[in-house]
Amino acid sequence: MNNFCSAPFRGFYQGLDGKISVCCQTPVLIDNNNYEEALQDEKIKNLRKKFLKNEIPVECKICTKRVRNETTKLCESDNENFKVDEHVPVFLDLLWSNKCNFSCMGCNPRISSSMLKYKSAVDLVDPYNTLDANYSWDSSEEQQNRIDFILKHKDTIKSIHLNGGEPLMQEGFYDLLEQLIKYNATNIGIWSHTNGSITTYKKKDILQLLKKFDKCKIIMSHDGIGNKGEYVRFGLKQGVWLKNYNRFISENIQVDVQVCYNVFNCLQLEKMADWYEENLNVKPNLSLWNWPPAYSAQYIKKNKKLYEEAMLILDTHGKRFRKYEYIIDFMKQPFEYDMEEMHWRFSESISEFDRIRETDFLKTFPELEELYY
Ligand code: SF4
Known part of the structure:
Protein backbone atom coordinates (compact mmCIF):
# COMPACT_ATOMS: atom_id res chain seq x y z
CA MET A 1 0.00 0.00 0.00
CA ASN A 2 1.81 3.01 -1.34
CA ASN A 3 0.05 5.58 0.80
CA PHE A 4 0.27 3.63 4.03
CA CYS A 5 1.80 4.99 7.22
CA SER A 6 1.95 2.91 10.39
CA ALA A 7 2.45 5.84 12.80
CA PRO A 8 -1.24 6.00 13.89
CA PHE A 9 -1.06 2.26 14.74
CA ARG A 10 2.44 2.01 16.21
CA GLY A 11 3.74 5.52 16.87
CA PHE A 12 3.47 7.69 19.97
CA TYR A 13 4.52 11.32 20.06
CA GLN A 14 4.46 13.67 22.99
CA GLY A 15 5.37 17.24 22.25
CA LEU A 16 4.87 20.80 23.41
CA ASP A 17 2.57 21.20 26.40
CA GLY A 18 2.56 17.41 26.81
CA LYS A 19 -0.04 16.94 24.04
CA ILE A 20 -0.23 13.54 22.33
CA SER A 21 0.05 12.62 18.68
CA VAL A 22 1.29 9.73 16.54
CA CYS A 23 4.39 11.31 14.99
CA CYS A 24 6.48 14.49 15.09
CA GLN A 25 4.45 16.00 12.20
CA THR A 26 1.52 16.15 14.68
CA PRO A 27 -1.32 15.57 12.18
CA VAL A 28 -3.61 15.64 15.23
CA LEU A 29 -3.00 16.76 18.82
CA ILE A 30 -4.82 15.25 21.78
CA ASP A 31 -4.88 16.95 25.16
CA ASN A 32 -5.33 14.01 27.52
CA ASN A 33 -2.70 12.76 29.92
CA ASN A 34 -4.34 9.35 30.02
CA TYR A 35 -2.28 8.09 27.09
CA GLU A 36 -4.31 4.90 26.54
CA GLU A 37 -7.45 7.01 26.14
CA ALA A 38 -5.66 9.57 23.97
CA LEU A 39 -4.53 6.83 21.58
CA GLN A 40 -8.16 5.72 21.13
CA LYS A 73 10.25 1.98 8.99
CA LEU A 74 10.77 3.16 12.58
CA CYS A 75 7.38 1.68 13.50
CA GLU A 76 8.14 -1.75 12.01
CA SER A 77 7.28 -4.56 14.40
CA ASP A 78 6.60 -8.29 14.45
CA ASN A 79 2.88 -7.54 14.53
CA GLU A 80 1.85 -6.08 11.17
CA ASN A 81 -1.83 -6.81 11.70
CA PHE A 82 -3.24 -3.27 11.76
CA LYS A 83 -6.68 -2.59 13.26
CA VAL A 84 -8.70 0.61 13.63
CA ASP A 85 -9.23 0.08 17.37
CA GLU A 86 -5.79 -1.13 18.28
CA HIS A 87 -2.66 0.80 19.11
CA VAL A 88 0.56 -1.08 19.85
CA PRO A 89 3.37 1.28 20.94
CA VAL A 90 6.55 0.52 18.95
CA PHE A 91 8.25 3.86 18.32
CA LEU A 92 8.08 6.68 20.87
CA ASP A 93 9.14 10.20 19.94
CA LEU A 94 9.23 12.43 23.00
CA LEU A 95 10.00 16.03 23.75
CA TRP A 96 10.80 15.11 27.30
CA SER A 97 10.41 18.68 28.59
CA ASN A 98 11.53 22.19 27.67
CA LYS A 99 14.15 22.39 30.43
CA CYS A 100 17.30 23.58 28.72
CA ASN A 101 20.49 25.47 29.56
CA PHE A 102 20.97 26.95 26.04
CA SER A 103 19.20 29.82 24.25
CA CYS A 104 19.89 29.14 20.59
CA MET A 105 18.92 31.60 17.86
CA GLY A 106 15.71 30.35 16.25
CA CYS A 107 14.51 28.51 19.35
CA ASN A 108 11.64 29.72 21.53
CA PRO A 109 10.59 29.51 25.20
CA ARG A 110 8.18 26.61 24.56
CA ILE A 111 11.15 24.49 23.53
CA SER A 112 13.84 25.93 25.79
CA SER A 113 13.09 27.25 29.27
CA SER A 114 16.24 29.42 28.99
CA MET A 115 14.72 31.34 26.08
CA LEU A 116 12.11 32.94 28.32
CA LYS A 117 14.42 35.82 29.21
CA TYR A 118 14.84 36.54 25.47
CA LYS A 119 11.12 36.40 24.69
CA SER A 120 11.06 40.02 23.48
CA ALA A 121 13.65 39.12 20.80
CA VAL A 122 11.83 35.87 19.89
CA ASP A 123 8.55 37.78 19.46
CA LEU A 124 10.28 40.10 17.00
CA VAL A 125 11.66 37.36 14.77
CA ASP A 126 8.90 34.75 15.01
CA PRO A 127 5.53 36.00 13.72
CA TYR A 128 3.72 33.08 15.36
CA ASN A 129 5.29 33.00 18.80
CA THR A 130 2.11 33.14 20.84
CA LEU A 131 1.59 35.07 24.01
CA ASP A 132 -0.67 32.43 25.55
CA ALA A 133 1.77 29.55 24.99
CA ASN A 134 2.58 27.31 27.92
CA TYR A 135 6.21 28.07 28.71
CA SER A 136 6.47 25.74 31.68
CA TRP A 137 5.22 22.27 30.90
CA ASP A 138 7.95 20.29 32.64
CA SER A 139 6.32 18.51 35.57
CA SER A 140 7.71 15.55 37.46
CA GLU A 141 4.17 14.10 37.64
CA GLU A 142 3.96 14.07 33.86
CA GLN A 143 7.41 12.52 33.59
CA GLN A 144 6.37 9.69 35.93
CA ASN A 145 3.18 9.19 33.91
CA ARG A 146 5.32 8.77 30.80
CA ILE A 147 7.71 6.35 32.51
CA ASP A 148 4.74 4.24 33.71
CA PHE A 149 3.36 4.09 30.15
CA ILE A 150 6.75 3.04 28.76
CA LEU A 151 7.22 0.32 31.40
CA LYS A 152 3.73 -1.01 30.73
CA HIS A 153 4.55 -1.39 27.03
CA LYS A 154 8.22 -2.30 27.33
CA ASP A 155 7.67 -5.61 25.50
CA THR A 156 6.43 -3.99 22.29
CA ILE A 157 8.43 -0.73 22.27
CA LYS A 158 11.46 -1.03 19.98
CA SER A 159 12.91 2.46 20.19
CA ILE A 160 12.56 5.76 21.99
CA HIS A 161 13.67 9.05 20.51
CA LEU A 162 14.22 11.96 22.88
CA ASN A 163 14.34 15.60 22.14
CA GLY A 164 14.01 18.64 24.34
CA GLY A 165 14.87 20.98 25.82
CA GLU A 166 18.10 19.34 26.72
CA PRO A 167 17.30 15.67 27.46
CA LEU A 168 20.58 15.07 29.29
CA MET A 169 19.70 17.57 32.02
CA GLN A 170 16.26 16.09 32.70
CA GLU A 171 16.05 13.91 35.74
CA GLY A 172 13.14 11.92 34.29
CA PHE A 173 15.33 10.69 31.43
CA TYR A 174 17.85 9.25 33.91
CA ASP A 175 14.98 7.73 35.92
CA LEU A 176 13.59 6.15 32.75
CA LEU A 177 16.93 4.55 31.81
CA GLU A 178 17.37 3.23 35.36
CA GLN A 179 13.88 1.71 35.30
CA LEU A 180 14.42 0.11 31.90
CA ILE A 181 17.68 -1.39 33.16
CA LYS A 182 15.95 -2.63 36.34
CA TYR A 183 13.23 -4.37 34.30
CA ASN A 184 15.65 -5.89 31.75
CA ALA A 185 14.36 -3.78 28.89
CA THR A 186 17.78 -2.76 27.60
CA ASN A 187 16.85 -4.16 24.17
CA ILE A 188 14.87 -0.94 23.59
CA GLY A 189 16.89 1.39 21.36
CA ILE A 190 17.59 4.81 22.91
CA TRP A 191 18.21 7.74 20.64
CA SER A 192 18.69 11.19 22.15
CA HIS A 193 19.62 14.65 21.00
CA THR A 194 21.92 16.83 23.06
CA ASN A 195 23.46 20.28 22.88
CA GLY A 196 26.76 18.72 23.99
CA SER A 197 27.13 20.63 27.26
CA ILE A 198 26.37 17.78 29.67
CA THR A 199 27.22 14.16 30.28
CA THR A 200 26.54 13.99 34.02
CA TYR A 201 23.57 15.36 35.93
CA LYS A 202 22.96 15.32 39.68
CA LYS A 203 25.85 12.88 40.16
CA LYS A 204 24.48 10.49 37.52
CA ASP A 205 26.61 9.70 34.48
CA ILE A 206 24.56 9.27 31.31
CA LEU A 207 27.31 7.23 29.67
CA GLN A 208 27.25 4.57 32.36
CA LEU A 209 23.49 4.19 31.82
CA LEU A 210 23.54 4.30 28.02
CA LYS A 211 26.30 1.68 27.83
CA LYS A 212 23.91 -0.89 29.28
CA PHE A 213 21.60 -0.65 26.24
CA ASP A 214 22.08 -2.85 23.16
CA LYS A 215 21.49 0.10 20.85
CA CYS A 216 21.88 3.76 21.63
CA LYS A 217 22.76 6.84 19.67
CA ILE A 218 23.51 10.41 20.68
CA ILE A 219 22.96 13.22 18.20
CA MET A 220 25.04 16.26 19.05
CA SER A 221 23.94 19.60 17.62
CA HIS A 222 26.62 21.95 16.37
CA ASP A 223 25.84 24.91 14.12
CA GLY A 224 29.10 26.78 13.82
CA ILE A 225 32.67 26.93 15.04
CA GLY A 226 34.38 29.32 17.46
CA ASN A 227 32.67 32.55 18.48
CA LYS A 228 30.15 32.29 15.60
CA GLY A 229 28.92 28.91 16.84
CA GLU A 230 28.80 30.23 20.40
CA TYR A 231 26.76 33.26 19.25
CA VAL A 232 24.15 31.08 17.50
CA ARG A 233 23.94 28.37 20.15
CA PHE A 234 24.11 30.72 23.13
CA GLY A 235 25.43 28.74 26.09
CA LEU A 236 27.79 26.64 23.99
CA LYS A 237 31.45 26.36 24.95
CA GLN A 238 33.18 24.72 22.04
CA GLY A 239 35.88 23.13 24.24
CA VAL A 240 33.25 21.50 26.48
CA TRP A 241 31.30 20.25 23.45
CA LEU A 242 34.41 18.64 21.97
CA LYS A 243 35.42 17.12 25.30
CA ASN A 244 31.95 15.56 25.64
CA TYR A 245 32.00 14.33 22.03
CA ASN A 246 35.30 12.57 22.76
CA ARG A 247 33.87 11.08 25.98
CA PHE A 248 31.01 9.45 24.07
CA ILE A 249 33.41 8.16 21.41
CA SER A 250 35.87 6.75 23.95
CA GLU A 251 33.01 4.80 25.58
CA ASN A 252 31.97 3.37 22.19
CA ILE A 253 28.64 5.16 22.15
CA GLN A 254 27.42 5.89 18.63
CA VAL A 255 27.48 9.63 18.00
CA ASP A 256 26.03 11.56 15.12
CA VAL A 257 26.56 15.29 14.62
CA GLN A 258 23.76 17.46 13.27
CA VAL A 259 24.40 20.83 11.68
CA CYS A 260 21.43 23.09 10.97
CA TYR A 261 22.10 25.07 7.83
CA ASN A 262 21.02 28.67 8.45
CA VAL A 263 21.71 32.28 7.55
CA PHE A 264 24.45 32.54 10.18
CA ASN A 265 26.53 29.62 8.94
CA CYS A 266 25.80 29.37 5.20
CA LEU A 267 28.95 31.36 4.34
CA GLN A 268 31.02 29.33 6.81
CA LEU A 269 30.41 25.84 5.48
CA GLU A 270 33.95 25.29 4.17
CA LYS A 271 35.62 26.31 7.44
CA MET A 272 33.14 24.20 9.39
CA ALA A 273 33.81 21.15 7.21
CA ASP A 274 37.58 21.65 7.77
CA TRP A 275 37.03 21.75 11.53
CA TYR A 276 34.79 18.67 11.55
CA GLU A 277 37.26 16.70 9.45
CA GLU A 278 40.07 17.68 11.79
CA ASN A 279 38.25 17.05 15.07
CA LEU A 280 35.53 14.42 14.51
CA ASN A 281 35.40 10.93 13.13
CA VAL A 282 31.90 11.33 11.68
CA LYS A 283 30.67 13.27 8.69
CA PRO A 284 27.94 15.59 10.07
CA ASN A 285 24.40 15.50 8.79
CA LEU A 286 23.28 18.79 7.26
CA SER A 287 19.71 19.53 8.25
CA LEU A 288 17.40 22.30 7.35
CA TRP A 289 16.53 25.33 9.42
CA ASN A 290 13.48 26.94 7.90
CA TRP A 291 11.90 28.64 10.91
CA PRO A 292 11.78 31.48 11.76
CA PRO A 293 12.15 32.48 8.10
CA ALA A 294 14.34 35.51 8.85
CA TYR A 295 17.02 33.16 10.26
CA SER A 296 16.73 30.56 7.49
CA ALA A 297 19.55 30.54 4.93
CA GLN A 298 17.05 31.60 2.26
CA TYR A 299 16.99 35.06 3.83
CA ILE A 300 20.49 35.59 2.37
CA LYS A 301 18.68 36.08 -0.96
CA LYS A 302 18.18 39.64 0.21
CA ASN A 303 21.65 40.27 -1.17
CA LYS A 304 22.33 38.68 -4.58
CA LYS A 305 26.10 38.65 -4.17
CA LEU A 306 25.95 36.93 -0.77
CA TYR A 307 23.41 34.39 -2.08
CA GLU A 308 25.68 33.50 -5.02
CA GLU A 309 28.61 33.16 -2.65
CA ALA A 310 26.59 30.87 -0.34
CA MET A 311 25.50 28.70 -3.31
CA LEU A 312 29.07 28.37 -4.59
CA ILE A 313 30.25 27.25 -1.15
CA LEU A 314 27.30 24.84 -0.87
CA ASP A 315 27.92 23.37 -4.34
CA THR A 316 31.62 22.89 -3.56
CA HIS A 317 31.59 21.85 0.10
CA GLY A 318 28.04 20.55 0.71
CA LYS A 319 29.23 17.04 -0.14
CA ARG A 320 31.47 17.11 2.93
CA PHE A 321 28.20 16.72 4.90
CA ARG A 322 25.53 14.03 4.70
CA LYS A 323 22.10 14.79 3.20
CA TYR A 324 23.29 18.09 1.68
CA GLU A 325 21.19 17.50 -1.48
CA TYR A 326 17.99 18.57 0.35
CA ILE A 327 19.68 21.84 1.27
CA ILE A 328 20.59 22.61 -2.34
CA ASP A 329 16.95 22.02 -3.35
CA PHE A 330 15.74 24.24 -0.51
CA MET A 331 18.10 27.07 -1.42
CA LYS A 332 16.93 27.01 -5.04
CA GLN A 333 13.30 27.39 -4.04
CA PRO A 334 11.84 30.91 -3.89
CA PHE A 335 11.75 32.70 -0.52
CA GLU A 336 8.03 32.73 0.28
CA TYR A 337 8.03 35.61 2.74
CA ASP A 338 7.99 39.35 2.34
CA MET A 339 11.67 40.31 2.19
CA GLU A 340 11.16 43.76 3.67
CA GLU A 341 9.27 42.35 6.64
CA MET A 342 11.97 39.67 7.16
CA HIS A 343 14.68 42.34 6.95
CA TRP A 344 12.91 44.24 9.69
CA ARG A 345 12.39 41.09 11.80
CA PHE A 346 16.00 40.00 11.36
CA SER A 347 17.52 43.37 12.24
CA GLU A 348 15.23 44.20 15.17
CA SER A 349 15.46 40.77 16.78
CA ILE A 350 19.24 40.61 16.42
CA SER A 351 19.54 44.05 17.94
CA GLU A 352 17.31 42.96 20.85
CA PHE A 353 19.31 39.74 21.40
CA ASP A 354 22.52 41.79 21.39
CA ARG A 355 21.06 44.25 23.87
CA ILE A 356 19.93 41.61 26.37
CA ARG A 357 22.85 39.21 25.94
CA GLU A 358 25.52 41.89 25.51
CA THR A 359 26.70 40.23 22.30
CA ASP A 360 27.80 42.00 19.12
CA PHE A 361 26.37 40.66 15.87
CA LEU A 362 28.44 42.83 13.51
CA LYS A 363 31.68 42.04 15.32
CA THR A 364 30.86 38.30 15.17
CA PHE A 365 29.45 38.21 11.62
CA PRO A 366 30.98 41.13 9.68
CA GLU A 367 30.36 39.17 6.43
CA LEU A 368 26.56 39.48 7.00
CA GLU A 369 26.52 43.28 7.43
CA GLU A 370 24.45 43.73 4.25
CA LEU A 371 21.57 41.77 5.81
CA TYR A 372 21.38 43.94 8.91
CA TYR A 373 19.61 47.36 9.00
S1 SF4 B 1 1.95 13.08 9.33
FE1 SF4 B 1 2.63 11.35 10.61
S2 SF4 B 1 0.89 9.91 10.48
FE2 SF4 B 1 0.68 11.31 8.77
S3 SF4 B 1 1.78 10.35 7.05
FE3 SF4 B 1 3.26 11.72 8.08
S4 SF4 B 1 4.35 10.40 9.51
FE4 SF4 B 1 2.43 9.32 8.95
Missing part, protein backbone atom coordinates in the same frame (compact mmCIF):
# COMPACT_ATOMS: atom_id res chain seq x y z
CA ASP A 41 -9.33 9.25 20.39
CA GLU A 42 -11.64 9.47 17.35
CA LYS A 43 -9.18 11.77 15.57
CA ILE A 44 -6.47 9.09 15.70
CA LYS A 45 -8.94 6.34 14.78
CA ASN A 46 -9.88 8.36 11.70
CA LEU A 47 -6.23 8.47 10.61
CA ARG A 48 -6.13 4.66 10.97
CA LYS A 49 -9.35 4.23 8.97
CA LYS A 50 -8.00 6.32 6.10
CA PHE A 51 -4.66 4.53 5.95
CA LEU A 52 -6.40 1.13 5.99
CA LYS A 53 -8.29 2.29 2.88
CA ASN A 54 -4.93 3.28 1.31
CA GLU A 55 -5.89 6.94 1.50
CA ILE A 56 -3.73 9.74 2.89
CA PRO A 57 -5.73 11.58 5.58
CA VAL A 58 -6.16 15.29 5.00
CA GLU A 59 -4.41 15.92 8.33
CA CYS A 60 -1.25 14.32 6.86
CA LYS A 61 -1.09 16.55 3.79
CA ILE A 62 1.75 18.53 5.40
CA CYS A 63 3.85 15.38 5.53
CA THR A 64 6.26 14.24 2.81
CA LYS A 65 6.59 10.76 1.33
CA ARG A 66 10.14 10.59 2.74
CA VAL A 67 8.94 11.28 6.32
CA ARG A 68 6.02 8.86 5.90
CA ASN A 69 8.34 6.08 4.73
CA GLU A 70 10.97 6.79 7.40
CA THR A 71 8.33 6.84 10.13
CA THR A 72 6.80 3.60 8.88
